[in-house]
Amino acid sequence: MSTKTETEAVGSAVAPPTAPADMSPRRRPLGDRLKDIGGRWLFLAPALIILVAVLAYPLFYTIQISFAELDLSTFTPAKNVGWLNYRTVLEDPGFLNSLKVTGVYLALALPLQMILGFGIAFLLNAEWRGRGVLRALFLIPMVVVPVVAGGVWKMLLDPMWGFVNYLLGLVGIDPINWLADPTLAMVSLVLIDTWRWTPFVVLIASAGIMSLPGDVFEAAKVDGAGWFATLRKVTLPLLAPVILAAFIVRWLGAVKMFDIALAATKGGPGQATDVVNLYIYEKAFRGLEFGTASSMATLVLAITMLLTFLFLRLNRFLEKRW
Amino acid sequence: MRSLPRATRGTTRRAVLAGGLAATVALSLAACGSGDDGEVTGGGVGTAEKPVSIRMIANDAFARQWQEQMVPEFNKLYPHIKVTIDGVPYGDLLAKEMLELTAPDPTYDIVIADDPWIPQLAKTGGLADLKGDLGKYTKSDYDWDDFNTGPLAAGEWKGKQYGVPLRSNVLLMFYNKTLYSKAGLAAPTPELTWQQYLEQAPKLVRDTNGDGKPDAWAVGTYWTKDPLTPTIWQTILNSNGGQLLDENNKPTFNTPEGVAALQTHIDLLKYAPPGAATYQFNEPLEAFRQGKTATMFMWGSVYKGTAIDPKTTTLKPEEVGIQVMPVGTASAGAHRGMWTGAVAKKSKQAEAAWTLLQWLSSKEGEKWHANTLGVFPARKSTLSSTPEQAWLTPVFKAIADGYVAIDKGKMWRPKLPESDAIQQILATQHSLAVSGQVTAAQALKNAEDEVNKLLKSKGY
Numbered sequence: 001m002s003t004k005t006e007t008e009a010v011g012s013a014v015a016p017p018t019a020p021a022d023m024s025p026r027r028r029p030l031g032d033r034l035k036d037i038g039g040r041w042l043f044l045a046p047a048l049i050i051l052v053a054v055l056a057y058p059l060f061y062t063i064q065i066s067f068a069e070l071d072l073s074t075f076t077p078a079k080n081v082g083w084l085n086y087r088t089v090l091e092d093p094g095f096l097n098s099l100k101v102t103g104v105y106l107a108l109a110l111p112l113q114m115i116l117g118f119g120i121a122f123l124l125n126a127e128w129r130g131r132g133v134l135r136a137l138f139l140i141p142m143v144v145v146p147v148v149a150g151g152v153w154k155m156l157l158d159p160m161w162g163f164v165n166y167l168l169g170l171v172g173i174d175p176i177n178w179l180a181d182p183t184l185a186m187v188s189l190v191l192i193d194t195w196r197w198t199p200f201v202v203l204i205a206s207a208g209i210m211s212l213p214g215d216v217f218e219a220a221k222v223d224g225a226g227w228f229a230t231l232r233k234v235t236l237p238l239l240a241p242v243i244l245a246a247f248i249v250r251w252l253g254a255v256k257m258f259d260i261a262l263a264a265t266k267g268g269p270g271q272a273t274d275v276v277n278l279y280i281y282e283k284a285f286r287g288l289e290f291g292t293a294s295s296m297a298t299l300v301l302a303i304t305m306l307l308t309f310l311f312l313r314l315n316r317f318l319e320k321r322w
Numbered sequence: 323m324r325s326l327p328r329a330t331r332g333t334t335r336r337a338v339l340a341g342g343l344a345a346t347v348a349l350s351l352a353a354c355g356s357g358d359d360g361e362v363t364g365g366g367v368g369t370a371e372k373p374v375s376i377r378m379i380a381n382d383a384f385a386r387q388w389q390e391q392m393v394p395e396f397n398k399l400y401p402h403i404k405v406t407i408d409g410v411p412y413g414d415l416l417a418k419e420m421l422e423l424t425a426p427d428p429t430y431d432i433v434i435a436d437d438p439w440i441p442q443l444a445k446t447g448g449l450a451d452l453k454g455d456l457g458k459y460t461k462s463d464y465d466w467d468d469f470n471t472g473p474l475a476a477g478e479w480k481g482k483q484y485g486v487p488l489r490s491n492v493l494l495m496f497y498n499k500t501l502y503s504k505a506g507l508a509a510p511t512p513e514l515t516w517q518q519y520l521e522q523a524p525k526l527v528r529d530t531n532g533d534g535k536p537d538a539w540a541v542g543t544y545w546t547k548d549p550l551t552p553t554i555w556q557t558i559l560n561s562n563g564g565q566l567l568d569e570n571n572k573p574t575f576n577t578p579e580g581v582a583a584l585q586t587h588i589d590l591l592k593y594a595p596p597g598a599a600t601y602q603f604n605e606p607l608e609a610f611r612q613g614k615t616a617t618m619f620m621w622g623s624v625y626k627g628t629a630i631d632p633k634t635t636t637l638k639p640e641e642v643g644i645q646v647m648p649v650g651t652a653s654a655g656a657h658r659g660m661w662t663g664a665v666a667k668k669s670k671q672a673e674a675a676w677t678l679l680q681w682l683s684s685k686e687g688e689k690w691h692a693n694t695l696g697v698f699p700a701r702k703s704t705l706s707s708t709p710e711q712a713w714l715t716p717v718f719k720a721i722a723d724g725y726v727a728i729d730k731g732k733m734w735r736p737k738l739p740e741s742d743a744i745q746q747i748l749a750t751q752h753s754l755a756v757s758g759q760v761t762a763a764q765a766l767k768n769a770e771d772e773v774n775k776l777l778k779s780k781g782y
């Protein structure tokens with residue numbers, strides 16, 4: 001029996017009597033088709049309602065607020081102000097600075113996490129004793145609450161009591177003011193975030209490495225390819241879509257950076273680590289400027305969507321190319 | 323942190339706003355409803371057959387202590403009022419209260435607010451006027467005039483009394499008598515001036531173990547980017563006769579005195595432990611409690627944990643002195659930081675809620691509070707009474723001196739709904755100056771411009 005026949009047989013076993021298995025959906029009676037569509041939508045409805053309630057409606061309402069002045073006593077838009085909030089936001093040096101700070105943080109943290117993540121994944125996928133324990137240990141940073149991670153690292157980096165400076169002291173290096181210097185504060189933030197999220201990249205990378213086809217590597221070996229040539233000509237091209245997929249997932253996570261910055265530096269010193277989400281939070285919930293905060297959030301959403309779209313297109317290109 | 327019960331009414335636009343921000347910037351907040359100006363519901367104080375329940379949202383720093391010790395004491399008098407207190411971290415408290423008060427059916431009957439929050443919370447229309455809305459439930463012997471004016475004023479806005487002082491707090495100077503003595507210096511007195519303090523400070527930075535490196539320093543206080551950090555600078559400014567804003571809410575801090583005050587705050591770092599530029603609340607406290615710093619400019623309410631409680635401090639009560647901050651050209655320094663209790667206007671148990679606040683802020687309740695938990699009082703009668711515990715005597719003196727300084731120098735944060743936003747601007751510019759990214763003068767110029775812009779946009 002052919003595969004097609006098997007499928008049809010299964011189909012006829014579950015299809016209603018009025019809809020023979022050999023009848024294509026378009027040729028079914030209209031009532032049956034409507035019933036079928038209705039049934040599907042009925043099952044989808046709870047998920048759709050939840051999705052609309054928790055995602056779409058809030059999102060559109062935020063956009064509405066971004067064009068309005070919010071009445072704090074009723075928490076409703078008091079009057080439409082057109083593009084005023086957006087103009088205010090684009091003239092706000094603090095917001096523009098926070099975008100820049102976020103950009104610097106992303107430019108430093110993401111490549112570092114990708115390189116470390118894939119490097120560690122290669123090591124963990126080689127055969128050696130104890131790698132299972134190390135794999136399990138690697139998951140710990142990911143499950144630590146971000147605020148706790150920020151707080152603990154703040155203690156570790158303390159110039160007087162911190163463990164990091166104690167270790168540096170053992171090799172004769174004077175205490176470093178990790179969080180008080182504007183440049184070092186950003187470096188510290190990147191280090192904390194890297195400690196926290198590299199294991200996530202390791203997980204994705206491990207899955208990608210394990211799914212690589214063995215026969216290709218055997219062929220490369222037969223052809224006399226060395227370790228580096230195999231990495232450059234076989235492994236990396238095959239892994240490119242996985243690398244970019246991991247990058248996109250981390251990008252979407254990293255752009256939301258908020259709690260570690262809040263716990264470790266509160267955006268300081270000055271505005272050195274004032275990432276955009278922290279700035280928006282302060283504007284909204286300390287400054288009570290919900291209109292401008294919503295405009296900022298909408299702009300960040302637009303920028304994030306645009307860049308994510310570009311990354312996805314790049315991913316598709318890489319998949320097709322290799 | 324204990325989890326908070328959610329408001330039970332349907333999703334509304336406020337929830338949508340919070341959710342929208344959450345969806346776009348990964349901030350999670352839930353809220354609902356809109357305000358109304360309806361009459362306050364009394365709801366009684368309960369009976370054996372029909373007890374009433376009230377719920378309070380408070381700072382988690384003291385919520386558990388209240389739940390475990392204050393509530394049982396209150397229930398001795400009012401056994402039919404069940405009180406549940408939810409503790410929320412300080413950083414999240416204002417936002418949660420803002421969202422809560424505008425909900426159609428608030429979860430909380432009582433909100434505990436930090437000093438500058440009352441205008442912001444009252445502006446939502448969600449707070450009951452204790453003298454107006456709830457005046458009929460006020461006991462005849464509740465003596466409003468017995469409160470010191472500073473603490474009571476923290477709960478007032480636009481002529482209405484929205485809150486009563488429950489945990490008074492004052493920015494004060496702590497000093498370690500042992501370290502002063504070892505440095506060959508006389509212990510400070512309330513007459514100590516900033517000039518004298520700064521002359522003594524280098525002598526308080528010492529190498530006590532002979533390894534060639536300092537291991538004891540002169541001072542610990544706030545320096546990090548935090549809305550509370552500028553209160554130190556503000557107090558120095560106030561004690562030199564300066565003010566943040568004038569009567570018309572125009573900034574008046576960008577003056578030579580303001581710059582000098584900010585520079586003094588920054589200069590204190592020279593005599594502070596390594597890494598002190600990131601100090602906020604806990605770090606200077608820890609350094610002082612471990613005998614690493616000779617002085618600390620900090621909220622006085624930490625005195626018990628700093629000088630008395632062996633679980634939290636290495637110091638002995640006789641080692642720790644407390645007094646007002648050094649004297650400027652106009653007065654000694656102090657800064658107001660009251661925790662006030664307010665009743666949600668939409669509470670269905672407003673009478674029971676106000677009964678609890680009345681008891682806790684009454685002459686009897688306040689004395690119990692101070693003597694049992696070491697909480698700072700706001701009433702003149704309490705401060706003039708003889709405390710049950712000897713260690714409270716010098717503390718009462720420092721608080722009383724602090725209230726005088728506060729009244730004289732108008733030492734509080736801006737009394738506007740935009741107070742936190744202003745403090746945030748000051749915190750950012752202050753932090754830029756502390757980290758050397760701008761000069762003190764440039765920081766105040768920037769802050770003045772930003773505050774002007776903010777207040778102008780709000781119609782001032």
